[in-house]
Amino acid sequence: MTTQPDHPNSSDRPQGPAQPGPYGADAVPTCYRHPDRETYVRCQRCDRSICPDCMRVASVGHQCVECVREGSKTIRAAEAPFGGRPVTTPVVTWTLMAINVLAYLGEVVNAPLVLNRFQMSADYVAAGEWWRLFTGAFLHAPPPSYWHILFNMWALFVIGPQLERMLGSLRFAGVYLLSALGGSVAVYLFGWASVGASGAIYGLFGAMFVVARRLGYDVRGVLWLIGINVVLTFVIPGISWQGHLGGLVTGTLVTALFAYAPGKNRKAFQLATALAVLAVCVAIVVFMTPLGG
Incomplete structure (x- = not known):
């Protein structure tokens, strides 16, 4: 008689590192930069899965390092009213x-x-x-x-x-x-x-x-x-x-x-x-x- 395993993570399931790719019914999401790391957190801008090492705190949720780097290019550096760097200590x-x-x-x-x-x-x-x-x-x-x-x-x-x-x-x-x-x-x-x-x-x-x-x-x-x-x-x-x-x-x-x-x-x-x-x-x-x- 053939029996089915009681849990999908049982030893009868083929083992090996999770692979990135389209999320299917049984696919495990992995970091887009570290395919061997399982994660369920996604970048708020590009929706890619990111591990803790690739997370950057944003105003809402987290972003990946590439989205943070790209977003910083559009932010104008703060200046004093008439030019130059802001002065905190005179x-x-x-x-x-x-x-x-x-x-x-x-x-x-x-x-x-x-x-x-x-x-x-x-x-x-x-x-x-x-x-x-x-x-x-x-x-x-x-x-x-x-x-x-x-x-x-x-x-x-x-x-x-x-x-x-x-x-x-x-x-x-x-x-x-x-x-x-x-x-x-x-x-x-x-x-x-x-x-x-x-x-x-x-x-x-x-x-x-x-x-x-x-x-x-x-x-x-x-x-x-x-x-x-x-x-x-x-x-x-x-x-x-x-x-x-x-x-x-x-x-x-x-x-x-x-x-x-x-x-x-x-x-x-x-x-x-x-x-x-x-x-x-x-x-x-x-x-x-x-x-x-």
């Missing part, structure tokens, strides 16, 4: 603050040495010490004066992180450094010597105005901030109005070029215009050097 702001503080500590140790070597001075720049156009923007009134560096670092601490997140780290660094340079160039043309990050800080004030205007925010508070500081520039004795206004104009101009850059080739336009501003600043110093010497 590294440039903290770095600039650290450089300013370290420079001030150098003044605490030996102010005459630091100032004689790095202070912005038209005479020394005309003699070929071009680095003073930048280094002077990281120095401040030496001890026992503390208010100069405290005000500038407080302003950088308050507005720097937000501006860096809006502009992106590289563009924010560009605005800061070009504003510092613009302030030094103005001192070179209309003044004699100066120290302080105020030119760069005033450039950030101008950047705040441009960003707020571009994004449709109320700019009255920013205008009041700029107006009060400009008045203080001319009221308080000993302040370099050349550095303040030079930084303000430069920062406003550079940020406007960044914020209103055309959508097509925006990054190239922003880089080109920043380099153009740098070139203009350098050209001014070069052509005016005989007058300053």
